[in-house]
Amino acid sequence: MAQEHSFDVVCRLDKQEILNAVQQTLRETAQRYDFKNARYDLQFDAGKMSALLTADSEFHLKSLGDVLELRLAKRQIPLHALTRGNIEISSAGHARREYQFQTGIPEDKARDIVKLVKGSKRKVQAAVQGDQVRISGKVLDDLQEMQRLIRSADLKIHVQFVNYR
Numbered sequence: 001m002a003q004e005h006s007f008d009v010v011c012r013l014d015k016q017e018i019l020n021a022v023q024q025t026l027r028e029t030a031q032r033y034d035f036k037n038a039r040y041d042l043q044f045d046a047g048k049m050s051a052l053l054t055a056d057s058e059f060h061l062k063s064l065g066d067v068l069e070l071r072l073a074k075r076q077i078p079l080h081a082l083t084r085g086n087i088e089i090s091s092a093g094h095a096r097r098e099y100q101f102q103t104g105i106p107e108d109k110a111r112d113i114v115k116l117v118k119g120s121k122r123k124v125q126a127a128v129q130g131d132q133v134r135i136s137g138k139v140l141d142d143l144q145e146m147q148r149l150i151r152s153a154d155l156k157i158h159v160q161f162v163n164y165r
Helices: 016-029 058-072 108-118 140-151
Strands: 005-010 040-045 050-055 082-084 094-101 124-129 134-135 160-162
Touching: 005 140, 016 040, 016 058, 040 058, 050 058, 058 082, 058 094, 108 124, 108 134, 108 140, 124 140, 134 140
Parallel strands: none
Antiparallel strands: 005 134, 005 160, 040 050, 050 094, 082 094, 124 134
């Protein structure tokens, strides 16, 4: 009898690496000439997995966001796991923007992954389990094909494959 194999499709980001990128961003902007005499702030909320960027102008806000994204990329935090909010500008000209970090697979994207797997006509099963999707089957080649299929699909989210069994 063939053994059942499986893996999970998840999204897990390292909070410590994000925090390190935030701290590096603040250190770098403190040294930069274009931020001299500028008022700005960057706060990371590990509970909500979000960052709030504020600055005294839209130019400084965009520059702060660029530096943050560069630091995140250097620490292997995928930028497509980042949802950028709209830039809000107050009547005084101050700007703010919220960045939301993806945690888990969103419910609608999990359904898309299940639909993609079932539409592949391979002998594999997909089941949503909370904020992850478990894919199982008897043939390892089919599971590897599912990974290629999911990676090549334009889901606009970050996915990782874990818990091979």
